[in-house]
Structure formats: structure tokens, C-alpha cells
Amino acid sequence: MKSDMDRKLRDFLGAKTAKTFAEVLGIETVGELLRHYPRRYLKKGELTPFDELEVGDQATVMGQVKKVTVRSLDTKAEIPLTDVQKWARRKTLTKVVVTDGRRDLELAFFNQPWLAPKLRPGTSALFWGEVTRFRDIMQLKSPGTEILDDEDLSEAEIERRARPFRPLYPATSKLSTATIERSVKLVLEQLDENLDDPIPELILRKERLLGLHRALWQIHLPDSEKDYRDAQQRFRFEEALVMQTILAQRRAVTDALKAVPRPRIEDGLLSEFDERLPFKLTEGQAEVCEEIFADLARPHPMHRLLQGEVGSGKTVVALRAMLSVVDAGGQAVLLAPTEVLATQHHKTLTKMLGDLAEQGMLGGADRATRVGLLTGSLGAAARRTAMLDAASGAAGIVVGTHALLEDKVQFADLGLVVVDEQHRFGVEQRAALSQKSGDNTPHVLVMTATPIPRTVAMTVFGDLSVSTLTELPAGRSPIQSSVVPAQERPDWLKRAWERVREEVRKGHQAYVVCPRIGDDVKNAGDEEGEFVLGEEDQPKKQARPPISVVQVAEALAEILHDLRVEILHGRLPAEEKDAVMSRFAAGEVDVLIATTVIEVGVDVPNASTMVIMDADRFGISQLHQLRGRVGRGRVPGLCLLVTDLWPGSKSYGRLDAVASTTDGFELSRIDLETRREGDVLGVAQSGKRSSLKLLSVLRDEEIIFTARHVANSIVSVDAELAGYPTLRSFVRSALESESTEYLEKT
Ligand code: ADP
């Protein structure tokens, strides 16, 4: 049975319009169109106060034209409005000044001279586009345009424009918000009133939610603010219900998985390790360890997230968990996001274990085990040994990168997988692990220094338990951070280099971090673990490329000519990377210019200062993570965030936030708030429609809780959703679309 929602748009609209929808927005069916909700609503006659606009906003404004000029971009000569048609194929700039009655806003249209005669002074129009700044004047660059007091309008058009609210849709220059509005209305008018609703009737009544047909009218063509608010509420619930149903089904599956219980053994490796530990565990560490031991003793796989500030001591917790599993006869692997980190972890663990890691070697402790390392750059012989040790069980602990999972690596008895610095650990990856450990699934512990709010954890990781380390071990020094606006205050940047010199004179060391390797390397961004930018952080096309290690090295060769400066990045051969890092660790290098290879895990307590170049090119949590590399010893840390941005812009505000607090939770909240929902959930920006359009996992906590409850009760009696065919088909299409990738990967 085909419902109205699955019908093709071309049955309702003209073939040409339907084609445009498909091409521009990927919308082909009635259901897809009706779930392309307005971004916001414009109340009739209300001009937008321009002083609320901020650079970087996607804004739709209603304004009145004051002045319009067209110039040739080649000769800069002004073109009379009567001549503009002749200029259609040449380079022109049309500048329009519009007003909200108090302030002016400038619009710049490139190569669209024909607009000028339509935008005569006095005309009111809608304009939408990104707010930018050009020589200190707020601008919309080539915005979408809809003239409101056009003369020859059809009757339908006059009626449409007379509505109390105008829906404003996510639109493009090829498909205006007005066309979308008209199409939606056409479709709604032809729609059957009895639509199949994914929300069961009973729930609609209990939660006092609008039915589907009603809600669609109210969200697209509201008569009042209450109309669209009620409708949004209903669609938010719908989104939450679909998502929570998927998670409930998934929980049902994982609940049925089996794991080998690994109860703690009293006098084994772990006890010996504890006796040698040079410090006392913090209370938090001890507590979290107990939670983990309890999980490990159960016959179902643990799936736990351990979050804690940089330097909060997650590694010891992980190591104790691994040792406990080794004591119980199993093996553990530790997966790192990059080779550099895997190597570093291997060193750290080996060092912490001392002779407890020297099984079979002269001087090894009685109960010792081995810590293996498996990375891509390993030589053939070393690799073979490591593989053998994993397969025979001689290596109780194996450290490697994620590639380790895809490999042919076999384990004698894999009991625990620890994943470092990563939120995502997918269903597929877990499946890959199960194959490495027979019918049983290993226990999984995921560690991250980027904490996530509870609702996000609940949404994204349906079946994940969360432990948090909140205190830092004693003896850590505070980090002081400042933003350096290099463009506005070049003297501050000079001062920054002086500070570096002063620190070195005091016997400390410094990092200079750059977002890119060098001019000679075209796609530095491909480098594993480097140059990871959030979507909103993508450099604008016209902006200069991010500053590189090579450039900075050249500049500093002069400025810091008397210091020992070296560079480090992912393209250096492995031995060279190691050599540079060891020299830095040994204090033989004063200043290390590096990419984000140093982001996680690097531990040089004598490094006191970090200068981050083009800091605005990094995400908030990445900056926080980077900053965690200094202030690791008893030396107070200093972090300077250098940027060319203007103080006052939105992105500058993010840097200010990073400078003003070292509370990772606070930063994570700010980070998430400034991102779009899709990014919060880690959806790849594939251009596909997200199944979460109105729901915010940060704001809509209550809705998510209720939906989760409803989903659980549905799935517990009807896991296949046989009695809920519409919900079932929503779940299926959510799973089919790439947009739920975030669910798959957790
Ligand atoms: P994280 O991985 O959470 O960033 P680490 O595990 O690398 O933190 O710990 C940071 C440093 O603190 C390491 O040098 C570690 O040995 C040390 N450390 C861990 N726990 C304690 C503790 N309870 N007391 C003192 N130092 C500790």
C-alpha cells in the first residue's frame, strides 16, 4: 500500500518545479517536501532590526531599498540602470543599500545587474544570505531576493502574501523560499486528511500532540505563533520517537550478547602493579575502577565511556582494567587514533609496568606479561613477533591503531578493548571484535577528554554507561590562556614571541602549533589525525590558506634565531618523528613547531608555553585538548591563541570562551551550542537530509526522555514493530539514510 507521503511530487506540482526540487534539495516525494520545515517565520510587515545581525549569521531580512548602483568590475564605471540588460554577461557589481528604518545594510550582488531596476528606492523586499563584513560595513553577499511590492501579482500570490506569518525555508538562489511555500500549499491542499502517523494514536492523546495532518498545516502555514509552536513540538517528538525506537531495538540486541565474565582476582598482576604505583589513586580513579571491575565480572559485554579532563589520569584506570582482565586469563587491546599515539601509549604502559611487562625475559617478574605494539609502519619481523604474541596469548596487552581491527590479527582470548580519545566505536567495529573472540563479545571501554552532556550520551550512545573523572591529580599546574588578535594588535604577537623567549630563558620549553604542514604539501588535511576542522570552522573560500609549519618555521628562524627550534609533523619519516620528540622530551629542543600530531598523549612536563597559530581554524575541544600539553608538570602553563579574526566576531567569541575557562564540560557545552545538530551527533556532512531537523539533543531533554520511555515500552512487547507499520517504515528509512550514521557508529 502506498501512502500519500510516498507519492512523487510531479503528481502534484509541474514537472519542471518537481525537477528543480529533486536537483536542488534532493526532494522527490510529498513526504520529503512536507518535512522540509520552515527555518523560521516572519511576521507580516515587520522589518528586521539590522542591529541584531551578526557576522556569520544566515539571515533573512525584510528591508526597504534606499539606493542602488551598478558598476563594471573592470572599469569601475557606473552603469545607468537603463543599460543593465546589456551587461548581463559581463562582470558587474550591484550595490544596494537597504534600511530597517533606523540602520542601513549593504547588499552586494555580483554579475546580476538585471536586479537593479527592480530594486528601486522605496521597494520592500526579503533578502537572505550570510552576513559578512567588508571594510567594516555589514553586508549580505549576493543574497536571495524576493520583492514584496511587485505590481502584477496573481490572486493566489496576493493571498499568500497577506498571511499573518510567512514561513522562511532553507532555500537557495535556484529555489526560493517563496516557491517552496507555494509548492507546499499546493500539496497540502490535495492531501488526504487521514494520513498514516508514525506516532501511535494512544500516544498522541496521552502526550497531547497534534495529529499529522493538522501539524503539517500548522507548521507550514500558521495563523499564530502557537500554531507553529504546537506543530514543532509534535515533530520534535516524532523525531525523538524514531531515534529512540532504533536505540531501544539496538539495546535489545546488545542485551542478548554474551561476554566472558572476568572477575577480579586478588593477588595477581594488578595487585603487584598497585603496590609499585608511585602515587595514590584519586578518589575518582578508585571509584571508576570499581565500576569497571563490576562490569567486567558480568556475563554481558561492558560498554562504558570514561570521560575526564586532559591529565585526569585515565591511562592508569585503563591499565588497571587491562591488568585485571589479564589476571582473569584474558587479553586486552588498547586502540589509539594515530600511530604516534599508539607508540607513545606503548612506551607509557611499558614504563609504568616495568618488569611486570618483561615476561620470558631475564629480570622479568614472576607474574609478568608482555605489551605488544602493532602499527602499520612496523617492520616485517617486528610485526610477525607481535602477531604471534597476540595469537599465542603471550602478550597480555596489545597496543595499536584502529587498523588493528581490520587486520588479520588473532587473539588467544580477547577480553577487553580500550579505545582512546574517541567517542565513536561502531557496531561494525564491535562486530569485527566478536569475530576475534569466538561467540563472545569483548568488554569495551572508550576513553575521551571531550566530555559530552548527558542527553547527547543518551541519544548517541543508547546503551553506553558513562564514568567521569572530575578531579585532576594533585600537583598539576594551572594554565593561563589569552587570545592574541594578530591583525588588530601586531604588537601583541611580537610580545608573544618575547614571552616564548622568556620561558626558554627560565629553562622551559614551548610548542607552536599550526593548522597545516606546508605549502609544498597540497592536502595536508589528509594526514591522519591532523587538521580536523568542524564544518563551521572550514576556511571560507576567499580566505587565505591556514598558516603552515613551514611558514612559521621560516619566520621564527629569524625572530627566535638564538633558540633551538625544530619542526614535527605527520609527514616526517617515523624515525625522524621519534628523534625530534625524544630530543624535545630530553630538553635539547627549546621550541617545537608542530601540527596537531602533538594533540593527545604527548607528555613533556617541562613544556610551559603553547602558541596556537590561526587558532580559529581549530574546534573548541581541539584547542582545549592541545592546551592540555602544557602545564603538565609543576610549571604553570601559558597558552596563546593567535588569530586574524576581529574581536567581536562570533568565532572570536569561541576563542574567548576557550581562554576564559579550563572546564572541559563548560567548553564542550559551548562547543555543542555553536554547532549544528548534525555535527553534535557526529553526522558526516554528506549533504543528505538529517533525520533530526527540529529536535535538539541539547535543548529537548524532556521530549527525549518521554520518547525513550514510549519507545522502550513499544519495543519490549513488539520488537519487530508489527503492530506499528508506519513507525516501522520511519525507522527503516532513518536507518537507510546516511543521516543516522551517528547511531550506526556507536
Ligand atoms: P589523561 O590520559 O587522562 O590525559 P594521564 O593518564 O596521561 O591523563 O595522566 C596524566 C599524568 O598524571 C600522568 O603523568 C600520570 O602518570 C599522572 N597521574 C595519573 N594519576 C595520578 C594520581 N592519582 N596522582 C598523581 N599523578 C597521577
Ligand code: MG
Ligand atoms: Mg591519555
